[in-house]
Each structure stands twice: as C-alpha cells, then as structure tokens.
Amino acid sequence: MSTDFPLHFEKVSTKKVSEFIREQLEEAIILKELMSGEQLPSERELAEIFNASRITVREALAELESKGLIQKRVGAKGGTFIQPVTANSHKRTAEEIKRDWEQMLMVFEYRKIIEPEGAFLAAERITAGELELLQNYLDQSLEPECTREWFRALDVKFHLAIAKASGNPYLESAVRHIRTKINPALDLMPYNEEVRKINYEVHTEILTALKAHDSIKSREVMRRHTGFSAEAIYERVVAAD
Structure with a gap:
C-alpha cells in the first residue's frame, strides 16, 4: 500500500485535563468576563465545576499564575484573585x-x-x-x-x-x-x-x-x-x- 496518502490529518494531541481547564479560565480572563480583583472559586469548587480532581485544578491555576493572570493570597482574606490584565x-x-x-x-x-x-x-x-x-x-x-x-x-x-x-x-x-x-x-x-x-x-x-x-x-x-x-x-x- 502506498504511503503517499492524499489527505493531511492532524496528529493525535494528548492534551491534559489541566490544560483544558486552564484554556477556559484564560479565555474568560482575556475576554474580561472575569475582571481584575475578582476572586475565583476555591480549588474544591472549581474541581466540582470542571468535574476534575483538585490536583488537576491546581496544575491549571499554577500555569495561570506563571502567566501573571492570577495571584494567590494567603491569610484571612486569602484566595485566588484575577490580576489586572490590561495594566500588566x-x-x-x-x-x-x-x-x-x-x-x-x-x-x-x-x-x-x-x-x-x-x-x-x-x-x-x-x-x-x-x-x-x-x-x-x-x-x-x-x-x-x-x-x-x-x-x-x-x-x-x-x-x-x-x-x-x-x-x-x-x-x-x-x-x-x-x-x-x-x-x-x-x-x-x-x-x-x-x-x-x-x-x-x-x-x-x-x-x-x-x-x-x-x-x-x-x-x-x-x-x-x-x-x-x-x-x-x-x-x-x-x-x-
């Protein structure tokens, strides 16, 4: 059989669940549906929303934090907050x-x-x-x-x-x-x-x-x-x- 197949298909992508979650959150932030200063739900709540494990959610949030899109704060008023995208x-x-x-x-x-x-x-x-x-x-x-x-x-x-x-x-x-x-x-x-x-x-x-x-x-x-x-x-x- 000839290997010169006429069609060009995309190769299989092994996109991780955490990447899928990160993409959705990043889109909402970039489109400013989630605004600067807003607090994201907790890891537990996000895990329920996305039907994923807390570890997977944590990986997605870590990637967003590395991009400067969110910030994690500790203390009584701690949580995960949206960063001012436009200003930064x-x-x-x-x-x-x-x-x-x-x-x-x-x-x-x-x-x-x-x-x-x-x-x-x-x-x-x-x-x-x-x-x-x-x-x-x-x-x-x-x-x-x-x-x-x-x-x-x-x-x-x-x-x-x-x-x-x-x-x-x-x-x-x-x-x-x-x-x-x-x-x-x-x-x-x-x-x-x-x-x-x-x-x-x-x-x-x-x-x-x-x-x-x-x-x-x-x-x-x-x-x-x-x-x-x-x-x-x-x-x-x-x-x-």
Missing part, C-alpha cells in the same frame, strides 16, 4: 506579539471577514434589548471614573454583543476565538481622553447603523474599524522600534 499586558505580551506578528496578521485578516459579516447579520436580527445594552456599554465608556481595565472590558463586551446579535452561534464562537487571540495586543493600546473619544465615535457609528437595521452600512463601518485596529497595533507595538 506590556510586561507579558509585547515581545510575543512582535515575534508572532505574521500569525497575528492572519488573525486580523480573519477578523476583517468575520466581524463585518456578523454586523451585517446583526443589523437584520438585533432586538431592542440588545440595542439598549450596546448603548449602555457606550455610555459607560465615557464616564469619568471609567478605568483603563473597564474601558477595555466594555470594548470586548460591545463586539461580543454584536456577534451574539447576529443570531449565529458559529459566528459568535468565531468572534470569541478571535478576541482571545487579539485582546492581549489591544490591551497594549494607549488609554486617554482622545482614545475614548475616537472609540466612542466609531462605536456610535456602528450602533447607529444597527439601530437603522442598515446591514450594508453596519458591515462597512465594522470592516473599517477592524482594519484600523490592526494598523494601530502594528504602529505601536511592531514598528515602534
């Missing part, structure tokens, strides 16, 4: 992004296909409640007490909410995957009044198109917005040297 991102990701920029470019290419089409569908299917939620995220982003960490969280929530409004769970899952890849790079972007103003204006333009149920406009603005993000990251992180 420059310590962890700048060199990684430079090194893997070709890979990141492919993610941004993927994003420029997926998110605009998600906005196109969302404009047709979005509900009044979802529009109200998006407006609420925008309003919060302009509040004087909006911290850098919360501002970045609101940006993620805005984009994920649009993906969910598309009504397509496969598209929503794709956007979650994309944001998990690019959020560490976006967290390196500056935070000031000008940035907040620009972000508010473009998000308002997207929301206005969604409110009008204008699919073409929604897709157009989202494509321009996602393209600008890639250029901004390149200028700040990759070309900075």
